Amino acid sequence: MESTEPLLVIDDLAVEFRTDEGVVKAVDGASFSVGRGEIVGVVGESGSGKSVTAMSILGLVKSGRRAGGTIRFRGRDLATLPAKELRAIRGAEIAMIFQDPMTALNPVVTVGRQIVEALKLHDKKLSKAAARDRAIELLALVGMPDAAARFKQYPHEFSGGMRQRAMIAMAIANGPSLLIADEPTTALDVTIQAQVLDLLKVAQQETQAATLLITHDLGVVAELADRVVVMYAGRVVEQGDVTTVFTEPRHPYTVGLLESLPRLDRDVDELHPIPGSPPSLLAPPPGCPFHPRCPLARDRCRTERPQPRVVGAGHQSACHFAAELAAVHTEVTR
Amino acid sequence: MTVETAAADRLDRLGEEVLRVDDLTMHFPIRGGLLRRPVGAVRAVDGVSFALDQGETLSLVGESGCGKSTTGRMVVRLLEPTSGRILYRGNDLATMSEDELRPWRSKTQIVFQDPYASLSPRMTVHDIVAEPLRVQGKYRQGGADRVSELLDLVGLQPEHANRYAHEFSGGQRQRIGIARALALDPELLVLDEPVSALDVSIQAQVVNKLRELQRRLGLAYLFISHDLSIVRHVSHRIAVMYLGVIVETGTRDEIFAAPQHPYTQALLSAVPVPDPRLRGARERITLTGDVPNPANPPSGCRFRTRCWKAQAKCAEEVPALEDRLGAGHPSACHFPELLPVLPGAAS
Numbered sequence: 001m002e003s004t005e006p007l008l009v010i011d012d013l014a015v016e017f018r019t020d021e022g023v024v025k026a027v028d029g030a031s032f033s034v035g036r037g038e039i040v041g042v043v044g045e046s047g048s049g050k051s052v053t054a055m056s057i058l059g060l061v062k063s064g065r066r067a068g069g070t071i072r073f074r075g076r077d078l079a080t081l082p083a084k085e086l087r088a089i090r091g092a093e094i095a096m097i098f099q100d101p102m103t104a105l106n107p108v109v110t111v112g113r114q115i116v117e118a119l120k121l122h123d124k125k126l127s128k129a130a131a132r133d134r135a136i137e138l139l140a141l142v143g144m145p146d147a148a149a150r151f152k153q154y155p156h157e158f159s160g161g162m163r164q165r166a167m168i169a170m171a172i173a174n175g176p177s178l179l180i181a182d183e184p185t186t187a188l189d190v191t192i193q194a195q196v197l198d199l200l201k202v203a204q205q206e207t208q209a210a211t212l213l214i215t216h217d218l219g220v221v222a223e224l225a226d227r228v229v230v231m232y233a234g235r236v237v238e239q240g241d242v243t244t245v246f247t248e249p250r251h252p253y254t255v256g257l258l259e260s261l262p263r264l265d266r267d268v269d270e271l272h273p274i275p276g277s278p279p280s281l282l283a284p285p286p287g288c289p290f291h292p293r294c295p296l297a298r299d300r301c302r303t304e305r306p307q308p309r310v311v312g313a314g315h316q317s318a319c320h321f322a323a324e325l326a327a328v329h330t331e332v333t334r
Numbered sequence: 335m336t337v338e339t340a341a342a343d344r345l346d347r348l349g350e351e352v353l354r355v356d357d358l359t360m361h362f363p364i365r366g367g368l369l370r371r372p373v374g375a376v377r378a379v380d381g382v383s384f385a386l387d388q389g390e391t392l393s394l395v396g397e398s399g400c401g402k403s404t405t406g407r408m409v410v411r412l413l414e415p416t417s418g419r420i421l422y423r424g425n426d427l428a429t430m431s432e433d434e435l436r437p438w439r440s441k442t443q444i445v446f447q448d449p450y451a452s453l454s455p456r457m458t459v460h461d462i463v464a465e466p467l468r469v470q471g472k473y474r475q476g477g478a479d480r481v482s483e484l485l486d487l488v489g490l491q492p493e494h495a496n497r498y499a500h501e502f503s504g505g506q507r508q509r510i511g512i513a514r515a516l517a518l519d520p521e522l523l524v525l526d527e528p529v530s531a532l533d534v535s536i537q538a539q540v541v542n543k544l545r546e547l548q549r550r551l552g553l554a555y556l557f558i559s560h561d562l563s564i565v566r567h568v569s570h571r572i573a574v575m576y577l578g579v580i581v582e583t584g585t586r587d588e589i590f591a592a593p594q595h596p597y598t599q600a601l602l603s604a605v606p607v608p609d610p611r612l613r614g615a616r617e618r619i620t621l622t623g624d625v626p627n628p629a630n631p632p633s634g635c636r637f638r639t640r641c642w643k644a645q646a647k648c649a650e651e652v653p654a655l656e657d658r659l660g661a662g663h664p665s666a667c668h669f670p671e672l673l674p675v676l677p678g679a680a681s
Contacts, residue, residue, distance in 0.1 A: 045533035159624040189397035190560065191621045191640075194604035198620055216533065219606030223613060243610040258608070260538035262567035264590075265607045265677050271567065273538030277503045 005075060006033040007210050008057070008178055013069035015052050015061060024281045026052040026064060028234035031308065034178065039204065039211040041225030041242065043218060043257075047278055049234040054180050054214045058090050073178070092122040095171040095209075097181040097200075101163035104170070105155040111166045112151030115139070118173045138169040141206060142199055161192045165199060172203045179203065179211045185220055197223060218261065222246060227314075230254050233279055233289035236308060240315030250317035250325050252294045288320070296321050337483055337551065340519040344552030348389035351423075352522055352554045353409065353442075358382045358418035358428070360404050364629060376629045378404045380578035381418075388521065391548065391555040393565045395601075396575035399625055402558045405575075406524040409556060410444045411435055422522075440470055440518035447527035449507030453499040459485070459510055460495040466517040484513040489543055505536035509543065516547070522554040530561065541568060562605050566590055574598045577628055577636040580655055584663030594659060594670040597637050603675040612677055619675070635668065643669050 015027040027049040034040045044050040055061045071078045098104045115135040120126050139147035142165040185193040204211055221228050229239040238251035249255045256274035276293040279285050291301040300320050308316040361375035379401040386392045394402040407413045411427055420427040446452040463481045467473040482492055488509040529537040559565050573583040582595040593599045600619040621640045632639050638648040647668050655666040
């Protein structure tokens, strides 16, 4: 059954971890969707729940427990799918790109064979020769010089940037309709990061896959994403079209993030940091999780949890006083 | 002596040269064979020179393996240089013995990148900050007051003193590291990626604190970072490093508005800018390949294997760091040209 809803719909997702000190609500009622072919950036700082959300999609959160909500892919709830069907989706319809390519590549198997295996796993009828040709084609596509020779090499013979390419080749091998990239450029040097960003664009154009881009780097999102989802303390605080959110933010946390950033492209006299630090997820503050750090906070914020509300076309903010921010944003984007 | 009286002395000497590094090299031996004899060397730093004034921030920028951190560690003599001079107010620290170094150690201090690894988990905040005072025999006279003063200076509360480092967030730990570095009234701080491990909102707090401390105390900063946006924000002058050498150096405006070395241009063009409206409007120079092995750097210009302008001369002749364009700042390129790569930089 092909539904008319977006490719991926995350609805009121909650994920908990049990620790010695209590239950950590890593994701606490997050909702957003990814349309076909769309690039959605999920941004947030450490502990915002962005990575846990991404890992939940493929059921890769080991010690955590899905405490509520649904993740629907092509209209089917992934949590209730039989293991066999979920395996068929992983690596074929939904593929992952990790921060560290060595977590995705097997060190004792040649890169070529790993791509061939990925291809044959989801297409049993593929001949050996055809799989080999396709693998070399994929390596060439991701900009691997001398792809045929590289096919026979092991991951340790590759530089960091080349491993990243090999991993992306493997991720797009089966023509996924959704790519999940978890901090794909973090820890890379600037010049290598630029190569990987170009490559993600190539991969996206080649496969027409929707991409869920998880990152803490607002620059990467500005460069690549169509839409952006801002997470804080396990919740989605703002989402919308990337230009709108960056130029007309309607949540004080987003405003704070943008004002905290030193800029490469212009002089900033003084950075305006967000005071304090993110809350403990063991005992999140009542009401709005951002209120202890928020310049707009008042009584209502301390008691009533703000729900996401539409503040513009395709633009949502979970702030009681989103309307007041309309006046402030010019300061940020001037 | 309180923080402010020591600062008054430094503030009188703003602009006076405090550090001059001259042709500094660090070659780490590679040992091999049965007898572990040296069979080669990683030339982590290979002839670096710069100067730093009181009250000034000089940033060393570059990617992993460019030698920026190794340079910083030599300046505070955590590493003994292979050759070259480290002139601290005219005194060469490079060749001093441990005993000779001791009085100078308090003048130059370092703050490390990882606030999780650089603070002892077994010591209270008070003891961490007091340790340099104890080592130098300065704790007996008013040490406890001094610690309170330092905690206040970096924006921590007095009641934090009896807690352990693990009870603090990353940003607070970095403040503890800064308080420790300031304990002995240094004139120069080496800041080695001091905010790289911190989240954006916290990063800004620490950056602001560092700038405030510099203004109040007249400190000189050698700021080591791979993050060009932060470097633009904090620096007076910048030296861009690649594979153990400085390829371009100048004031902040010279480097950001008028970069002339291809590597500087590539770096500046590669950083994603958090403004979706600029997407596609910037020309990005994408370098091919990776940084070569510093044990076996390319002949001539070290950047030539990744440079789109490389010619025969680049393989034969090492380009000196000089002002070939008469642009006011030097670069180490045989074929430099002014190419403003940032939006709004053309002038």
